[in-house]
Amino acid sequence: MTISDPFAQALASDRAGFNARVAEAKHRYPSLDTAAFAIFLQSCTDDIVRAVADIAPDRVAAVAGEVFGIALELVGQALAGPGARTTLVDQMWQKLLPGYARLAAQHPAAVLGSLTNAVINISKVPTAKVDQWLREMAGLAQHADNLACLLRLGQIAAWRAGLAHFRVGAVAAADQLPAAVALAAVGAGPQENWSAVRDNLLADPWWSPDSARGRIRQAGIEIGQFTGFGGMFQVPPELRACTEGFLVKSADRYRFLIADVYGAVLHPAGAGEFEQLPPFPGAGSPLLDGSRLRLRDREIALDLPDKGLAATCNEHTVAITSPYTHAIRLFPLR
Amino acid sequence: MPLSAIFQHVSQAPTKPKTTAPSRQFDVAELYRGPVQTDEASRHDVQALDEKLRQAYFWIVNNAVISPHYDIEYNEGPAPTYSVGDSKRTLTLPSAQSYSSFILLPLLTFATRRKCLFIGGPGRGKTASAILMGVLAGSSIRDVRRAMQHGHPQMTIADLLGNPLPADLATAQSMNDIRIAWRSWLSMRVKIVDEYNRIPTRTQSALLTVMGDNYAEVLNHIFECPESAWYLTANDDQGGGTYQVIEALRDRIDVVVQALAFNPRFLDHLLTRIEENIRPEEVVPGEIIFSEAQIDRIGDDIRRVAVPSELARRVEFFASQFELAEMAGVQFEYMTKDTARLSGIDWALIAAADSGRDRLKDVGCQTRNGLSVRNLMTLLIFAKALAYFRGNRTVELDDLRHVLPFTLRDKLQPDLDAPFFALPENAAYRTDRVSWLRHLFDLTNDEFNRLDLDHDDPVGKLSLEFATGLEGLDERATVARLSAIERLVTERLAGRKLYGNLYDDLLTIKYLHQRYTNYLQWLRSQ
Numbered sequence: 001m002t003i004s005d006p007f008a009q010a011l012a013s014d015r016a017g018f019n020a021r022v023a024e025a026k027h028r029y030p031s032l033d034t035a036a037f038a039i040f041l042q043s044c045t046d047d048i049v050r051a052v053a054d055i056a057p058d059r060v061a062a063v064a065g066e067v068f069g070i071a072l073e074l075v076g077q078a079l080a081g082p083g084a085r086t087t088l089v090d091q092m093w094q095k096l097l098p099g100y101a102r103l104a105a106q107h108p109a110a111v112l113g114s115l116t117n118a119v120i121n122i123s124k125v126p127t128a129k130v131d132q133w134l135r136e137m138a139g140l141a142q143h144a145d146n147l148a149c150l151l152r153l154g155q156i157a158a159w160r161a162g163l164a165h166f167r168v169g170a171v172a173a174a175d176q177l178p179a180a181v182a183l184a185a186v187g188a189g190p191q192e193n194w195s196a197v198r199d200n201l202l203a204d205p206w207w208s209p210d211s212a213r214g215r216i217r218q219a220g221i222e223i224g225q226f227t228g229f230g231g232m233f234q235v236p237p238e239l240r241a242c243t244e245g246f247l248v249k250s251a252d253r254y255r256f257l258i259a260d261v262y263g264a265v266l267h268p269a270g271a272g273e274f275e276q277l278p279p280f281p282g283a284g285s286p287l288l289d290g291s292r293l294r295l296r297d298r299e300i301a302l303d304l305p306d307k308g309l310a311a312t313c314n315e316h317t318v319a320i321t322s323p324y325t326h327a328i329r330l331f332p333l334r
Numbered sequence: 335m336p337l338s339a340i341f342q343h344v345s346q347a348p349t350k351p352k353t354t355a356p357s358r359q360f361d362v363a364e365l366y367r368g369p370v371q372t373d374e375a376s377r378h379d380v381q382a383l384d385e386k387l388r389q390a391y392f393w394i395v396n397n398a399v400i401s402p403h404y405d406i407e408y409n410e411g412p413a414p415t416y417s418v419g420d421s422k423r424t425l426t427l428p429s430a431q432s433y434s435s436f437i438l439l440p441l442l443t444f445a446t447r448r449k450c451l452f453i454g455g456p457g458r459g460k461t462a463s464a465i466l467m468g469v470l471a472g473s474s475i476r477d478v479r480r481a482m483q484h485g486h487p488q489m490t491i492a493d494l495l496g497n498p499l500p501a502d503l504a505t506a507q508s509m510n511d512i513r514i515a516w517r518s519w520l521s522m523r524v525k526i527v528d529e530y531n532r533i534p535t536r537t538q539s540a541l542l543t544v545m546g547d548n549y550a551e552v553l554n555h556i557f558e559c560p561e562s563a564w565y566l567t568a569n570d571d572q573g574g575g576t577y578q579v580i581e582a583l584r585d586r587i588d589v590v591v592q593a594l595a596f597n598p599r600f601l602d603h604l605l606t607r608i609e610e611n612i613r614p615e616e617v618v619p620g621e622i623i624f625s626e627a628q629i630d631r632i633g634d635d636i637r638r639v640a641v642p643s644e645l646a647r648r649v650e651f652f653a654s655q656f657e658l659a660e661m662a663g664v665q666f667e668y669m670t671k672d673t674a675r676l677s678g679i680d681w682a683l684i685a686a687a688d689s690g691r692d693r694l695k696d697v698g699c700q701t702r703n704g705l706s707v708r709n710l711m712t713l714l715i716f717a718k719a720l721a722y723f724r725g726n727r728t729v730e731l732d733d734l735r736h737v738l739p740f741t742l743r744d745k746l747q748p749d750l751d752a753p754f755f756a757l758p759e760n761a762a763y764r765t766d767r768v769s770w771l772r773h774l775f776d777l778t779n780d781e782f783n784r785l786d787l788d789h790d791d792p793v794g795k796l797s798l799e800f801a802t803g804l805e806g807l808d809e810r811a812t813v814a815r816l817s818a819i820e821r822l823v824t825e826r827l828a829g830r831k832l833y834g835n836l837y838d839d840l841l842t843i844k845y846l847h848q849r850y851t852n853y854l855q856w857l858r859s860q
Contacts, residue, residue, distance in 0.1 A: 070370050077369055110372050117368030155362045169362025 003046045006053035010064035018068055029076030033083055037071065040081035044093040045071055048112070051101035059105040066108035070116060079120060088130050092119040096134055099141035100150065107147050118154050125163060126232075127223060127263050133161035143181045152177055156185040162263030164205070171201050183209075205260035205316050206332030212261050217332055218300065223257070223264040224250075226326040232266055233326040241280035241314040248328070249274050259317060259330045280314055287311040287318060295333060302329070383632050384725050387445060390470055390622040391723070394437050398466055398614035399459045400603045403594045404432040405768075406736045408724075421762070431724075435768075439591045439740050440467055440565065442719040444524070444624075445632045448712070449545060449564035449586060451530075451744070454593030456569055461528055462615060463593075464565035468524040469618045471563070472625060478526070478615075481519035485532035487576045491540045494533075495520070495550045496557070514555045520544065523562045523626065530566040530583075532576040538583050545586045588712045590743040592768070632722075639718040640728045644788060649713065649734065651787065652778045654838035655697045656746065657704030661687040666844075669837065671703050685749065691831050694753045697777050698834040700770075702747045713741045731779075739771035746771065792822055793839045800846050804853050812854045819847045 002008075011018055026032050045067045052063045074080035080089040092115060097104060104111040115137075122128045136157040144150040152173040159170035174182040179194035188197050188209035200207045207213060225231025233250035240247045245258035247269055256269040287293055288311050293300040295318070302309070308323040313333065320329040366372060407413075408430040416425045436452075436459075443450035444467050452460035461482075468478030483494065496516040506512045519525060527533075533541065544550050545564060550557040566587065568579075607613070624632075641649075662674035662684055674684045681702055693699040716737040721729040748755070748763075748770060755764050763770035787794075796819060804812075823843055826836060 073370055079369060113370040113372030114366040116370045117372065118365050120368050121365055151366065155365055158365050159362075163365075165360035166362045166365070169360065173362060 003042050004050045004053070006057070006060045007041075007046055007049040007064055007067075010049070010061045011068070013061065014065075021069065021072060025072040025076050031078070032072075032076045033081070036081040036083045037075040040071055040075050040090070041068075044080065044090045047094055048097040048101060048104060051098040052105045055102055056105040059108075063105060063108045063112075066112055070112055074116065086123055088119055088123045088134075089116060092116065092134060096138055099138055100144065103144060103147060103150055110147055111150065114151060115154065118158060122158055122161060122163065125265055127265060128158075128162040129263070130161065133157050136160065140185060143184060149177060149181065153181075153185055156182075160187065160262050162265070164258045164260040164263050164265050165267065167205060167260050167262075168202070171198060174198065187212075204332075204334070206334070208261045213332075216261050217298070220300070220320075220329050220331040221259055221264045222327045222329050223259070223266065224248075224327045231326055236323050236326050237321055237328055239310070239312040239319050239321055239328065240274060240277045241312050241319075242277055243280075243314060245317075246312060246314065246319055246328075247274045247277055250326075257319070257328065261332070264328075264330055287313065293318070293320065293331065295331070297334065300331060383628055383635065384722055386622065386624070386628070387441065387632065387723055388725075390624075391433070391437055391441050393619065393622050394441070394463075394466060394614075395434060398618075399437060399463055400596070400600045402597055402600060403434050403436065404428065405435050405594070406433040406438060408432050408732060408736075435591050435740060436463070436593055438720075438723070439589045439716075439737075440464070442716055442723060442737075443467075443565070443589060444470060444563045445629070445723070446636060446715055446719050447561050447563045447629070447633060448588040448715070449566070451587045451590045452565065452567045452593060453590060454569070458593035458596065460567040460593050461526075464524075464526045464528070464567060465615050466618065467563060467565055468522070468526060469615055470622065470624055471522075471524045471629070472623050473522065473524065475616050477518075477522075478524070481522045482526040482528055483519060485527060485529040487532060487534060489533050489537050491537050491552070493517075494537055494540055495544070495552050498553055509554045512553055512555070514552050514557070516550065516552075516557045520550055520557055520559050523560060523629070525562050525564045527564070527566045529568060531568045531579050535577055535580060538577070538580050542580065542583045542586065545583065584744055585706075585708065587744060589716065589737075589740045591740055636715070636719045636722045639721050639726070641714060641718065642728060645729055645731060645734065647787065647791070647794065648731070648779060648782055649710070650838075651782050651835055652738075652775055653705045653710060655778055655834040656701050658698055658832065658834040658837040659684055659688070660690070660832055667841070671701075675703065681749070682751065685751065691833065694757075696833055697754075697774055697781075700748060700752045700754045700774065702749045703745075705742070705746065709742060709745045713738060716741050735772060735775055738775050739768040742771050743767050746774075792825075793842055796822065796846055797842065800849065804849075807853070809854065809857050812850055812857060816847060816850050816854065819843055819850070 003011075022034065022037070026034075049060060049064050049067060053060045071080070074089060075083075078084050079086075080093070084090065097112065097115065100111055100115070119130065119133070122133055123130050137154060140153045140157065144153055155166060155173045156170045159166040174185055175198060177185065180190060182194050183190060183192055183197065186197060186201065186209060188194075192209060197209050200209075206216065224233045224237060227234050232255070233248075234253070235251050237248045237250040239249075239257075245256060248255045248257050248266065249271075252271075254269040254271050254274045255266040256273075257264060257266055259265070287295065288306070288309055290306040291302045291304060291309065293302055293311065302320060304320075304322045305324055310321045312319045312321070316333055318331050318333055320331070407426055407428040409426075409428050410430040413429040414427045417423070418425045440450050440452070440463055442448075452463060454460055465475070465478050465482070468481070469475055473481070483489075494517065496514050498512045498514055502512045527541070530538075530541070540550070544559060548559045548561070550559065564587075657670045657672070659671040659674050660669050662671065662677075662679075663669040671684075674681065685699075688699070691699070713734070717729045717734045720733040720737050721727070724733070726733075748767070750764055754760055763773065782788075796815075799815070807815075823840065826839065826843075830836065
């Protein structure tokens with residue numbers, strides 16, 4: 001595999017400078033594998049440079065320089081290339097970035113760096129759906145006519161890919177986009193009214209303009225699992241409800257659980273927060289009847305023994321825990 | 335890109351990550367912050383100055399001064415310890431971020447604009463460290479080197495401060511007509527005096543004026559120096575220089591740090607420098623250079639770091655141990671080591687006369703002097719600076735414990751004839767001044783805890799009561815307070831020997847009694 005002519009010419013034009021950057025990176029990252037770096041350059045970064053060469057040939061040198069620097073950082077930290085811990089960054093460079101070539105030509109550092117950081121951050125969340133983020137971002141490329149718009153679209157797609165803690169920020173980001181773009185970004189039809197969609201999104205974390213809502217209402221979301229199987233909890237968790245979500249205790253570890261229609265995320269929390277959390281108003285209402293979860297408008301049969309089964313509620317969500325599972329099941333109350 | 339860039343790299347990772355209560359406000363902009371630098375990210379990157387100070391520290395430790403000594407140990411939770419050698423000394427592997435005093439104390443001196451003395455054998459990096467501090471202040475390496483004063487036996491006041499212009503000397507009708515060519519180092523923000531103990535005594539006096547009062551004087555002309563950090567070096571701190579350092583000059587030095595030995599295991603670092611032809615002080619990265627305004631801000635921030643009252647009380651208790659010399663005075667207020675010193679009496683006579691107390695138990699017997707106000711101020715400011723450096727806004731006991739030996743090293747003089755030093759297990763404290771001072775602080779803390787002074791401090795309560803003010807206090811209440819004070823004196827003296835802390839308590843009680851007495855007199859005159 002070789003790199004395209006435009007990229008090769010850009011590298012050749014400052015061969016000494018690029019070589020010095022590699023030498024410097026090797027000192028900074030002693031484990032930097034130059035063969036892996038070469039493969040990453042050829043297989044993942046060439047597409048974006050070629051795409052830029054097609055639409056803005058005068059920007060190739062600037063983009064190539066930025067690509068080269070970012071590639072060194074990524075391969076040096078084993079975040080991309082053959083030795084990387086995940087292939088998601090490679091996929092993003094191959095599949096997503098060429099679609100944003102025009103913006104990358106104008107703002108190479110911001111576009112390449114931001115999208116790379118985004119995919120790394122999303123992939124750190126075990127429950128996040130990175131594939132979905134990549135797919136949605138590729139589909140939204142036609143709407144991104146400036147850098148700010150691209151960044152907002154990325155934030156909205158990250159929320160929809162399962163980063164539930166970004167819900168409020170993502171809706172605020174959508175609110176700054178043209179209504180048609182905002183509707184497309186949140187998965188609503190073009191005929192819908194953005195203000196109404198926004199109000200619904202803010203009012204109920206389990207509301208969505210697409211099919212996700214119906215699916216979640218019955219199946220719920222499961223999060224946690226046993227550490228021995230790659231999960232998060234050493235022992236079956238204990239929950240306390242708060243307005244934004246739940247505080248979770250498992251052995252001597254504490255976490256904050258936040259969930260909505262697009263997913264659930266666990267964040268670190270402290271013992272003090274858990275111990276000092278006041279009872280949630282209205283919590284403790286009888287929702288369980290044996291192994292059946294009775295909600296206002298529906299009933300869900302749980303495949304768990306009724307012994308020790310617990311339901312913990314906040315305003316929007318009921319969380320089910322049991323001594324027979326390390327997972328937490330979350331259902332919308334309505 | 336030159337290979338000097340290796341040395342110029344400053345890690346972007348937080349130097350002291352903290353476990354803080356997680357915020358429930360999630361910023362969606364976090365999505366784009368990560369390992370790849372973006373324009374957007376750097377625009378939002380408003381770096382805290384304590385973080386910058388730590389970055390400077392780690393850059394120096396990792397790239398400039400090869401100093402793998404972590405003698406300022408912090409622990410979070412249990413730390414593995416090992417008993418080493420025939421002497422059974424303890425090797426601790428600290429469980430929290432720990433520091434090298436040789437770099438940390440000079441950096442805190444830089445941040446607080448105080449005065450630091452480097453001591454240690456030749457070629458251990460004393461001068462190099464001082465030069466680095468000059469470069470951190472934004473001066474070019476050339477200016478720092480040129481401004482450095484090298485002590486030598488022929489150094490005159492003119493060499494140090496400046497010369498009158500020869501033409502003016504010939505034609506001037508008055509002193510005011512004589513212009514002075516001031517030495518450029520006087521206006522530097524970091525002042526370096528190399529081998530200060532080789533400067534003749536008379537020139538040392540001129541240096542004292544600049545160090546102490548921040549101005550220079552030649553022929554009635556005054557040069558006002560800017561606020562600056564001072565670094566002095568000496569191969570030998572015990573008078574082995576060409577000239578004895580005058581006591582007042584030594585007293586102006588805030589901290590003394592020793593350059594520890596080079597660990598040959600780190601020879602490869604030296605080799606890299608030789609092969610790459612790199613001098614660290616010439617490649618200090620721009621990210622860790624401080625502007626004048628930033629140093630001002632750091633100074634303000636450090637002063638704002640809080641010293642909790644419980645901790646301040648421990649400092650009081652520590653300081654109160656050392657001044658008492660019961661046999662040196664007749665009147666209560668003059669029973670001090672300073673009275674004995676001023677009289678010129680042989681110290682051994684005073685020590686021999688002191689037969690009433692347990693001289694082994696009383697830590698006051700381990701020293702020949704007490705602490706001055708300046709010493710205490712220095713201790714507190716450096717404790718604040720260390721807390722700030724560690725990213726805290728409140729001083730902790732360990733901060734005090736760690737800076738204390740370096741601030742008092744030259745100030746608290748041990749009485750090596752004291753019974754404490756005669757014990758075989760304490761013999762090493764005769765030579766290891768830092769460990770002795772730290773041990774001294776630990777002993778007083780143990781005593782503080784034994785006396786349960788955190789909870790049972792009647793003199794402290796009386797002082798607090800007085801601090802609420804006398805406004806509206808009637809005669810009856812004042813008399814009651816006076817009676818309480820007198821009762822307390824009787825209680826405190828019942829069957830007790832006089833120790834330093836009790837002596838200071840009694841002086842405090844006397845002060846309070848006097849204030850209430852004066853107030854009572856005023857009340858009765860109305």
